[in-house]
Amino acid sequence: MAAEVRTTCPYCGVGCGVLAKVAADGSVSVRGDPDHPANAGKLCSKGSALGETLGLDGRLLSPEIGGRAAGWDEALDLVAKKFSDTIAAHGPDSVGFYVSGQLLTEDYYVANKLMKGFIGCGNIDTNSRLCMASSVAGHRRAFGEDIVPGTYEDFEEADLVVLVGSNTAWCHPVLYQRLLAARTKRGTRIAVVDPRRTATGEDCDLFLPIRPGTDVLLFNGLLAHLVRRGALDADYIAAHTNGFDAATTLAAADAPTVARVAEGCGLDPADVRRLYDWFAATPRTVTVYSQGVNQSAHGTDKVNAIINCHLATGRIGKPGMGPFSVTGQPNAMGGREVGGLANQLAAHMGFEDSAAIDRVGRFWNAPAVARKPGLKAVDLFEAAADGRVRALWIMGTNPAVSMPDAARVRAALKACDFVVVSDVVRTDTTRFADVLLPAAGWGEKDGTVTNSERRISRQRPFAPLPGDVRPDWWIITEVARRMGFAEAFDYATPAAIFREHAALSAFENDGARLFDIGGLADIDDDDYAGFQPMHWPLRAGRGARADRLAGDGKFPTPDGRARFVAVRQEGPALPVDGAFPIALTTGRIRDQWHTMTRTGLVPRLMAHAPEPAIEINPADAAAIGLREGDLARVESRYGSGRAKVRLTDAQRIGQAFLPMHWSGRFAANAAAGPLSTPVTDPFSGQPELKHVPVRIAREPVHWEGVLITRRDIRPTGFVHWSRAAVAGGWAYELAGTEPAEQGILLARRLVDVVPRDRLLEYTDRRHSIFRAAATDDDGRLAEALLVAPRGALPEREWLLSLLASGAPLSSLERRALLSGRAPVAMPSIGRVVCACFNVGVNQIDRAIAGGCASVEEVGRTLSAGTNCGSCRVEIRGMIEARRLQAAE
The missing domain is CATH 2.40.40.20 (Barwin-like endoglucanases)
Structure with a gap:
């Protein structure tokens, strides 16, 4: 029997441990690793389904040049030549890399080393720019370095947790369940600050539906309130911080009263006062924030407004205390450690320090090391559009969809002279690639990631590399060698890269930088293979280590003090108006x-x-x-x-x-x-x-349709379509603003590829109804198409069940196909509520009607809500709705 392999989930920044096992038939089963400290065996719905994402359908399996298959040597030679020729003709600033928090730390490290060290340009940025850059900037302004002081244990040791712009229940559900367990155990209060009442806002002690973008005003008001109440740690402020007077003076002017804050934030004054009083009276307070804070034209100021309140109360780096940034990607933190952002050097060093530039250059033996920041993500694609960047390499991300003003990004990719894309599958971005490179995916990768609490874990391979797929670090290294930098990129394993990364973190580091994993610089291959999850720093020869940072009041700034940052509430970058209300x-x-x-x-x-x-x-x-x-x-x-x-x-x-x-x-x-x-x-x-x-x-929709099929297609010519994976294939939803008769003509093109002798059709022109169905050689349902005026489509659950079963159709089922309705009544689970156990709304409703009066009772009956817990709020809402209905 195959052994389970310990690895790490490739989704959010919680960094859950996963045990994966490959069966004899090649299928993969996963479960949470009970020994991993981040999740203790729990997985969310996405993590639980990882084994279902690993098929080869849609995988890139060989390099492509101009859409044709090519060998690695030809593809790598071309990439190296195009980048080298572009640099020779237009200088190093004419090329760029756009990378991803999906990369492992070792991949990130060699990409950053190639661009900043040997090409000599800062033009490497990452999709973490879209999610974590404001946290990085805020940390550096306040602490002197991009550090998250606390650990996940602080969620469990806090008496108050304030969640700001973070739908933790859905986006970091395993972490959220740890918080709810703490509330049960110690009575932790949870306050949620969010414009939307999300699942997190439904399950808290205080919800503040803040007006978007007014977070600085809210936390400036809190800082001013702390001053008025005398709820400060004056000794801490005097001994360990700078800038208190400037920050509090501006906060008091910006937010002089609770009433002013409530008015500006669109909140009930009583709720604002309650939050302020709780914060003032609760030493063990953690403020957790995520993309609702970061993804803003004033995100850095929001981060510092939060940190100011913790500095003012001395709540940094102690059990159950501190500001806590939770990341959205599995290795956003690792990318920050190696300098994956365009304005960073490796190992938490920065371009503003000429000594640091010299240090990195000497360590790498790279005399051409970049000496200034490169182009950040938005600017990088603008430069590709106007010709300043002529060669661009995109690794493991999909900017044609994810970047703001994405149409302009697509135009930039089309205009750029040479585009390389490394990825696992085809995406909207791969369409623009001159060279397409097949990269290893989860289950094939070998390296490390760092989660939101600075814990380094291993991603280990449990599946062979399919086709001609290669790891990202190998691809980057091979291009570097072909560009003439072979000596500096002489890596045979990811372990060798990790050792160099660790050594650089400690190089000439006398404690000025907290990021130091020099204790791992000599890790051998066996210990790397068996590496257990652990927090950094991991300094060489320093004995016992602390998991939290800055609890002693010492910070990585020139004078060892943290810095208050004076910030004020600014208006939205683009306010609503009559045209866009x-x-x-x-x-x-x-x-x-x-x-x-x-x-x-x-x-x-x-x-x-x-x-x-x-x-x-x-x-x-x-x-x-x-x-x-x-x-x-x-x-x-x-x-x-x-x-x-x-x-x-x-x-x-x-x-x-x-x-x-x-x-x-x-x-x-x-x-x-x-x-x-x-x-x-x-x-x-x-x-x-x-x-x-x-x-x-x-939109004035005149007709709707549904196509249920085994085929993986991209419809064209429709005003609207969307698709969802279903058991056995796909379900396509179609809609149009054309007259229904034209909609029928448009939709039936989707089944024109089906041989006529296998296609059953029915048309009712009077009522604008069209139905078609096809079977395969074995008599199984291959596809079904239903078209009708808006609101007249029959239920499709029966047809979906036929596709899922994969069994030959009975004569009764064949006769019923064109009706779209089951020949006999069949129970429906309805829309899925619990994805972990595939439990539908109808099943839950029946359980409630049968006497289940709590989420726990529904869980005991159906298992729903007993794994990651992200569906518990919805189940509770269904129970409450039934109770209210019964009371009427």
Whole structure:
């Protein structure tokens, strides 16, 4: 029997340990690693489904040049030559890398070394620029270095946890369950600050639905309140900080009263006062923040406004205390450690320090080391558009969808002289590649990642590299060698890269930089293979180490003191107006990840939210003339998109929410990136993804259709389509503004490829109805197409069950195909609520009707809510709705 392999989840920054096992038939099963300190055996819905994402369908298996298959030598030679020739003709600033938090630390390290050390340019940036750059800038301003002082244990040791711009219940569910367990054990209070009442906001002690972008005002008000109340740690401020007077003076002017804060933030004054009083009276307080803070044109100021409050109370680096930035990607932290951001050097050194530039250059023996920051993400693609960057290498990310003003990014990729893309599967971005390089995916990668609490863990391979796939570090190293830098890139294993990375962190580091893993610089291959998860720093010869940082009041600044940063509330980068009256925000949904290249392939992960939907308050919808399920057109100053309307009181009036996940592989035009503004934070360069003014209008849909098929296709010519993975294939939702008769003609093209002798058809021209179905050689359902006027489509659950079963159809089923309805009644589980155990809304409703009066009782009956817990809020809402209905 195959042994389980200990590895780390490739999704969010929690960094959960995973045990993976490959069966004799090649299938992979996963479970949480009970010995990993981040998750103690728990996995979220996405992590639980990892084994279902590992097939070879859609995988890139060999290099391609101009769309044709090529060998590695030809592809690598071409990449090296094009980059070398471009540098020779136009200088090192004419090339760039755009990399990803999906890379392992070893991949990141060699990419950064090649660009900054040997090409001699800072033009390497990462998609972490879109999620974590403001935290980095805020940390460096306050602490002198990009450090997260606390650990996950602080969630469990706090008496108050304030979650700011973080839907932790959905985006970091395993961490959130640790917090809920602490609330049960010690009575921890949870306050949530978020414009939307998310699942996290539904399960807290205090919810503050803040007006988007006013976080600085809220925390300046808190700082001023702490001063008024005398709830300061004066000794700590005097001994360990600078800048207190300037910060508090500006805070008092910005937010002089609770009433002023409440008015500016759109909050109830009593709720603001309650939060302030709780914070003032609770020494063990942790403030957790994520993308709602970072993804802003003023994100760095928001971070520092939060940190100021913790410095003022001395709540840094002690059990149950501190500001805590949770990352969105598995190795966003590792990328920051090796200098993956364009304005950083490796090992937490910076371009502002000439001695650091010299130090890195000497360590690498790189006389041409970059001496100034490179172009940050938004600027990098602007430079590709206007010809300043002529050769661009994109690794493991999909900027054609994820970047703000994505249409402009696509134009830049098309205009760029030479584009290389390394990835695991085809994406919207790979369409623009002159050279396409097949990279190793999760389960094949070998290296390390660092999670949000600075804990380094191993990702280990448990599957062979398929086809001609190669690891990212190997690809980068081979290009470097061909560019003439062979001696500096003489790596045979990722362990060798890690040793160098560790050695650089300790090189001429007398403690001025807290990032120091020099204790691992001599790790041998066996110890690297068996590496156990641990926090940094890991200094050589320093004996016992502390998991938390700065608890002694010492900071990596020139004078050893932390710095208050005086900040003030600024207005939105782009305010709403009469032309664009709705503020659109973007973010994640529960079971999806980034642009769905993995999670979009798993039926149970698609079942909770199978279509792109824009959430809007019913009052706004009524004013626009929108109803639940309508198709809406959303327009900003940068682009447009379409999504189905979902009405919810959880959305504030004047605001809307669109998930970030839908790419061109899963919908016609539902991506958030093309709508988003490229305006960036002046300190971090992070774009404003949480606020863009839009207008929303109803599309006059005249017909709808559904195609259930085994084929993986991309429909063309439709006003709207989206697709969801289902058992056995795909379900495509179609809609059009054409007359229904034209819609039938358009839709039936989708089945024109089916041999006529296998296709059953039915047309009712009077009622504009069309139905078609096809079977394969074995008599199994191959596909079914239903078209009807809006609202007239039959339920498709029976057809989906036929596709899933893979069994030959009975004569009764064949006769019923064109009706679209089951010949006999069949129970339906309904929309999936619990993705971990594939439990649907109808099953839960029946359990509640049968007497289950609590989430725990539903869990005992159906298992729903007993794994990651991210569905518990929805189950609780169903129980409450049934209780209220019974009371009427």
